Amino acid sequence: MNAQAIPEMIEWVRRIGYVPSDFNKLNIIHISGTKGKGSTSALVTSILKQYPQAVGKVGLYTSPHLRSVRERIRIDGRPISETLFAKYFFEVWDRLEASAEKEGHDPKVKPVYFRYLTLMAFHVYLSEGVDAVVLEVGVGGEYDSTNVIEKPVVTAVTALGVDHTAVLGNTLEEIAWHKAGIFKEGAVALSVPQLKEALEVLKKRAEEKGLQLQVVEKNPEVTLEDLGLKAEYQLENASLAVQVAGSYLSKRTGKEFSTKPLPEEFKKGLREVTWPGRCEVRKKGNVTYFIDGAHTHESLKVAGEWFLSASKGGKKRALLFNQQTRTASPLLKTLVDALDGAKGFEKAVFSTNTTYADSTTKPDLTSIGTNKEAVDKLEVQNELAASWSELGGQGAEVVASIEEGVEKFEAEGEEVECLVTGSLHLVGGLLEVLEGDAEVR
Numbered sequence: 001m002n003a004q005a006i007p008e009m010i011e012w013v014r015r016i017g018y019v020p021s022d023f024n025k026l027n028i029i030h031i032s033g034t035k036g037k038g039s040t041s042a043l044v045t046s047i048l049k050q051y052p053q054a055v056g057k058v059g060l061y062t063s064p065h066l067r068s069v070r071e072r073i074r075i076d077g078r079p080i081s082e083t084l085f086a087k088y089f090f091e092v093w094d095r096l097e098a099s100a101e102k103e104g105h106d107p108k109v110k111p112v113y114f115r116y117l118t119l120m121a122f123h124v125y126l127s128e129g130v131d132a133v134v135l136e137v138g139v140g141g142e143y144d145s146t147n148v149i150e151k152p153v154v155t156a157v158t159a160l161g162v163d164h165t166a167v168l169g170n171t172l173e174e175i176a177w178h179k180a181g182i183f184k185e186g187a188v189a190l191s192v193p194q195l196k197e198a199l200e201v202l203k204k205r206a207e208e209k210g211l212q213l214q215v216v217e218k219n220p221e222v223t224l225e226d227l228g229l230k231a232e233y234q235l236e237n238a239s240l241a242v243q244v245a246g247s248y249l250s251k252r253t254g255k256e257f258s259t260k261p262l263p264e265e266f267k268k269g270l271r272e273v274t275w276p277g278r279c280e281v282r283k284k285g286n287v288t289y290f291i292d293g294a295h296t297h298e299s300l301k302v303a304g305e306w307f308l309s310a311s312k313g314g315k316k317r318a319l320l321f322n323q324q325t326r327t328a329s330p331l332l333k334t335l336v337d338a339l340d341g342a343k344g345f346e347k348a349v350f351s352t353n354t355t356y357a358d359s360t361t362k363p364d365l366t367s368i369g370t371n372k373e374a375v376d377k378l379e380v381q382n383e384l385a386a387s388w389s390e391l392g393g394q395g396a397e398v399v400a401s402i403e404e405g406v407e408k409f410e411a412e413g414e415e416v417e418c419l420v421t422g423s424l425h426l427v428g429g430l431l432e433v434l435e436g437d438a439e440v441r
Contacts, residue, residue, distance in 0.1 A: 005143035009118075012111045013148055015099040016092055016119055018126075024151045026059070026125055026133040029248055030187075032141040032179040033158025035299045036237040038062050039229060039275050040158050041136045043241035044248075046228075047269030048132060049076060054253055056131025061121045061146070063114065063138050066277045066293075066428035067435070073121045075130060077274075088124045092116070114138050118145040132252075142181025154248045155182045156240060157191040160198045161298040172198045180205035188247040189213045192240050216243045221262040227270050231279035231292075232309065233302040238270055245269075277427040279306050284434055287409045287416045288315075291431075293424035295323060297334045300421065304338025307419045318395075318418040319348040320405050321384065322426045328380050329387040335421065342393030347412075349397050349405040350381040350388070353425040355432050357403045402429040 031037050045060045065071040070079040100107040137144045176198040183189045189211040206213040219239040246259040280291045294303035336342045385396040399405050
């Protein structure tokens with residue numbers, strides 16, 4: 001990911017028949033950040049859906065997906081259908097093939113996965129007459145594929161932390177520089193409160209685009225009781241979402257839109273939001289699953305705190321954890337510290353991200369970038385089990401699939417409260433095991 005990324009993406013845009021200015025008609029809200037950007041995007045979408053006359057159809061583009069790739073491309077909150085996905089996938093494919101043949105390029109060369117899906121999302125939203133799009137950055141911002149857009153209406157940065165250091169840098173300042181790359185002249189620039197060193201970078205980059213960065217504090221009218229995502233840390237995301245939606249409606253309608261007091265439509269949007277796999281509680285049989293796809297030190301800390309506040313206590317506590325692609329044991333320690341130690345848990349199961357006991361995983365859930373040999377040998381899982389014991393935990397077990405982990409919890413017989421965290425791939429696999437053939441939400 002470098003300065004050539006955007007020119008390359010613009011070339012792919014041209015080859016499917018568009019130019020970046022075509023995306024201006026989508027009236028885009030662009031959201032970056034390290035943690036909370038998906039939740040914030042879902043919250044903004046849920047609020048805007050309450051204003052169909054002013055806003056129209058609302059698209060939502062996010063990553064990664066949990067159970068199905070179709071989750072990434074939503075219209076009015078719902079993933080596009082398999083029929084539409086197939087239709088637009090092959091329309092983009094055919095356009096790329098035709099342009100390659102016409103211009104003498106190798107037709108076998110196609111955009112990489114995320115670029116392709118981003119191209120496809122733009123094509124879907126334009127073809128389906130979508131009037132507003134909430135666009136979540138994939139990685140970073142400055143060189144992200146989504147950043148081919150020229151005139152977003154509102155831009156926003158969620159909480160920043162250290163992640164994706166191989167492409168974004170090792171310091172918070174470097175990461176902030178990338179995240180602020182979404183700021184564009186003429187757009188509103190918003191951010192949640194950040195550490196001083198990150199905030200200074202965000203402000204400077206906003207000023208370079210002629211913008212004044214607005215820092216959004218927690219809104220006292222946004223309460224946990226009225227929020228569909230029941231976690232204390234979501235109050236910051238919800239407060240940002242309120243400001244994003246308010247600023248957006250002001251610019252779209254051409255008149256000042258006040259969010260004080262909080263309109264009933266906003267309250268309804270916050271209350272009705274759904275975002276699977278993030279601070280989500282599900283019960284199946286004797287097991288209550290507390291599910292959060294946290295996978296960084298910062299997010300695992302708040303996930304642990306959420307579990308302590310959301311679980312009822314008085315029941316067996318268990319953990320299902322994996323983190324296949326990062327240094328896993330330090331992340332587990334961060335979680336254990338947030339949980340006030342491991343001693344309150346009677347069982348901890350460390351699985352791979354393989355979904356089923358027969359070693360199968362449906363294509364949508366395939367985790368690229370992992371070491372197959374390490375997965376087959378359960379290297380990370382055994383390391384995690386040893387770390388759990390060193391941290392004072394008991395009942396550590398290693399399994400080759402998520403399904404086997406679920407079976408262990410269900411075999412307990414008595415009521416179990418199980419925290420599932422460490423990886424969005426793990427969460428997606430768990431939801432697939434729990435839901436089976438149920439429609440993707």
